[in-house]
Amino acid sequence: MLEYLYPIRTYLIVAGTIEKPNAMTADWVIPLSFEPSLVGISIEHTRYTNKLIKEQKNFVVAVPTLELLRDVWIAGTTSGAKTNKAEKMSVTFVRSEHVDAPSIKECQANIECRVVNEVEVGDHTLFVGEIVNVTCGDAFISGKPDLNYSYILHSSFGKGFTVNRQEEFKP
């Protein structure tokens, strides 16, 4: 019944280290609190990323651009437990400033989070992350978030991805 909430915007969750990075496509991502700045990500128990984050207690939410759609697809359809996804993807993993989980150079932004709570919710774990740092990738050279960025990637509930072209709207 969750499909009625879709399409939902898609992000990349990066875990692992700069030596062995692992990125997973995720649309179950939510802001949770302003003060402190908290983000929640809900990751299925069976996922390799779930295991990694439970061990390392940090992750990065990387905001992909339209150009990264192929990588988003790879990160969303292969398992890091079986294959080295980083080798298949075209992105450049770079060291984050405050957490072990790496960032992605070509993304709009890399939101570095430290896990402050883990809540078991059905077949998933909700990781509550406090944002400790944000860096902007090549796509956000201004260093500021671009709320009018034209193309947003959305997931269609496992039925592929769609691109949403943003239009200004005046009520």
Add this chain to the structure above:
Amino acid sequence: MLEYLYPIRTYLIVAGTIEKPNAMTADWVIPLSFEPSLVGISIEHTRYTNKLIKEQKNFVVAVPTLELLRDVWIAGTTSGAKTNKAEKMSVTFVRSEHVDAPSIKECQANIECRVVNEVEVGDHTLFVGEIVNVTCGDAFISGKPDLNYSYILHSSFGKGFTVNRQEEFKP
């Protein structure tokens, strides 16, 4: 720093009763689990909706259409504690089938949820709701979710709303 996640899709959270409905615009909405079907909504402590849901332990996530943008604006900029938002809005509140919180006739879908967990996260409460029923509004006459629905409402982090026109994409 949460603005780097934006724009994010916008929904209406309905609480109260059919006699006294209250709708709030919310973009902090996330699927949490497949089995059982769980949805999370993060609502600021100061909000009237937070108080209502803590009391009644149920809510409806209503999925708005482009035509409801004006109502989304009203529900997002006025407080139900001070004014009767339902009177200002043009939507039709109707009885839900399984929860006290009403549904909205003109929405794409109304996702009826019973609260199964409440997690305090910073200045917000994350209400974990189990989906107990879904009804389709006038906009989804087929009764099936329309993953290719052309227009999606997004919030620009308190700086208004944008409309995202969906385009098919083949990688």
